Amino acid sequence: SGGVAAAAPILTQLRGKCATPLPVLRRVADAMAADIRAGLAADGGDGLPMILSYVDTLPTGGEKGLFYALDLGGTNFRVLRVQLGGKDGRVIDTEFQQVSIPQELMFGTTEELFDFIASELARFVEKEGDRFQLRQEMKREIGFTFSFPVKQTSVDSGILIKWTKGFAVSGTAGRDVVACLNEAMERQGLNMHVTALVNDTVATLAGARYWDDDVMVAVILGTGTNACYIEHTDVIPKLQGPKPSSGRMVLQIINTEWGAFSNSLPLTEFDRDMDSASINPGEQIFEKTISGMYLGEIVRRILLKMANTTALFGVSAPEKLCTPFTLSTPNICAMQQDESDDLLTVGTILNDVVGAQSSLSARKTVVEVCDTIVERAGRLAGAGVVGILQKMEQDSKSLIFGKRTVVAMDGGLYGHYPQYRKYLQDAVTELLGPETSKNVVIDHTKDGSGIGAALLAAANSKYA
Ligand code: ADP
Known part of the structure; x- marks a missing residue:
């Protein structure tokens, strides 16, 4: 040829x-x-x-205070905190940390995986400096980006349909992943809770809409x-x-x-x-x-x-x-x-x-x-x-x-x-x-x- x-x-x-x-x-x-x-x-x-x-309340720019985000979508997860200053202050400060998930936890139990996530989150929260201020009467609140198929019926809950992307954690399918995380945080003595469960595209839209x-x-x-x-x-x-x-x-x-x-x-x-x-x-x-x-x-x-x-x-x-x-x-x-x-x-x-x-x-x-x-x-x-x-x-x-x-x-x-x-x-x-x-x-x-x-x-x- x-x-x-x-x-x-x-x-x-x-x-x-x-x-x-x-x-x-x-x-x-x-x-x-x-x-x-x-x-x-x-x-x-x-x-x-x-x-x-179920996200029907979009960011307006007026949000104020300290909030957290947790992103789980692959072999790493990210934790982030942001101090919001309302229309004028906008994003006053932000910090994040990436944590890789040990291989064995991807094949372990639900409790092992979520306990690990909650303990890493707890370590991150411990390092919160004075630049970040939580309003007195508040618990720390988290937006949870979870990029696996879930069936949602409200903005703050979602049933895992199945793990994908190499995860084979036992006992999670059919359970509410927000409850799994909230319970793990409780076991860690971490006084926080999830107020929004979203996939990454939805979080991207919200983030862009803020500006x-x-x-x-x-x-x-x-x-x-x-x-x-x-x-x-x-x-x-x-x-x-x-x-x-x-x-x-x-x-x-x-x-x-x-x-x-x-x-x-x-x-x-x-x-x-x-x-x-x-x-x-x-x-x-x-x-x-x-x-x-x-x-x-x-x-x-x-x-x-x-x-x-x-x-x-x-x-x-x-x-x-x-x-x-x-x-x-x-x-x-x-x-x-x-x-x-x-x-x-x-x-x-x-x-x-x-x-x-x-x-x-x-x-x-x-x-x-x-x-x-x-x-x-x-x-x-x-x-x-x-x-x-x-x-x-x-x-x-x-x-x-x-x-x-x-x-x-x-x-x-x-x-x-x-x-x-x-x-x-x-x-x-x-x-x-x-x-x-x-x-x-x-x-x-x-x-x-x-x-x-x-x-x-x-x-x-x-x-x-
Ligand atoms: P993910 O989609 O895996 O969460 P990213 O949004 O960072 O992560 O996208 C990574 C993908 O982007 C890679 O799989 C690759 O296909 C593409 N990509 C990364 N770097 C480049 C590059 N320099 N040129 C073209 N495509 C790239």
Whole structure:
């Protein structure tokens, strides 16, 4: 097979299959809006999960006092305290600490895990300096960011459905994780309690909204992806039980779990093969197309096919290129930043990471492949954002498109990948048109989810 030139037809075909011209973006945005609507109507249908957060009291900026946050979502957890000074003082002071969870606790009992968390929290509280002041009559209150699937029925409780991400702690599934933490704190003699249980997207929205009242949507693009937005309770048919009585519960943050979206996406054989080989085939298709865990892997699969069927990297494919997930998203990001004529950095990365010797024209092909996959990802993420905005606008005209609206973005992929950010913004601008897109601000958040959870503890304080 004739050298690098032979890879050209594969690249052309790939570009065709991954193309996201305006009609494709429209189809995706419309499908996202429809799946959001279906998910709000009923659980278990064709729609998105659309999980109620029970967060109906958002930070206003007026919050005052000392609050804590605890973030558990992976092999580390973070504890944080913040002194809030109201409209004028804002965030007066903040401190945080990260603690890694000992491996054995991930396979232990519920009590062991939560006792460990509570004891680390107690140590952190002991180090609270004079710069932090608790109002006299108050207990210390915590916003708990818990990024595992829970079934919530109130803002301060949630039943664990199952552990994910390598956790296999016994006895927690089916129990209220807030009660588990509160009981562990009691056993430690720690006089604190949880007033808000939220997932990381919801905390991100709250944190961004604290600085800017126009924030309506939050999106996380990291290893995985998720989005949430502020919805009117009267357009949530599946919301059971007493509707707003005091006129208080008018809005609620809804967690879309949009990673589960799969309608009308432009997919290739490489996406389908990666999905089949995954631990959750058929699930999280949008996430597998746009998030950081997968972009490098899609590129690897394409390069492997090119290396096997053409002479992209010499006579045979380098062995390391055959191993799933050897090429990471930070790797393809680094290759795309190489603006030199000889693409030396691309060559070095290919050599170091997958053991490939590359000619200049092979390196050019590799960069084109990276760009094709990242362009598709960024533009589809943008179409997803517009789908959410479209749904909001359909239910309350001019809520979104007649005024300034901010979409708060967070996550390592969004934060570190300039081309991804540009492709996302381009798609939003194309879909909304020049006028409307002037009012829609896609903005990287300052604080992430940390302070957001503490703000939700404050907004839901028992002492307010
Ligand atoms: P998580 O989503 O795991 O909670 P982050 O939001 O920090 O954590 O996202 C981490 C992900 O961001 C990584 O898995 C990777 O895909 C992506 N990422 C990190 N650094 C870079 C980088 N330099 N370029 C591109 N993507 C990156």
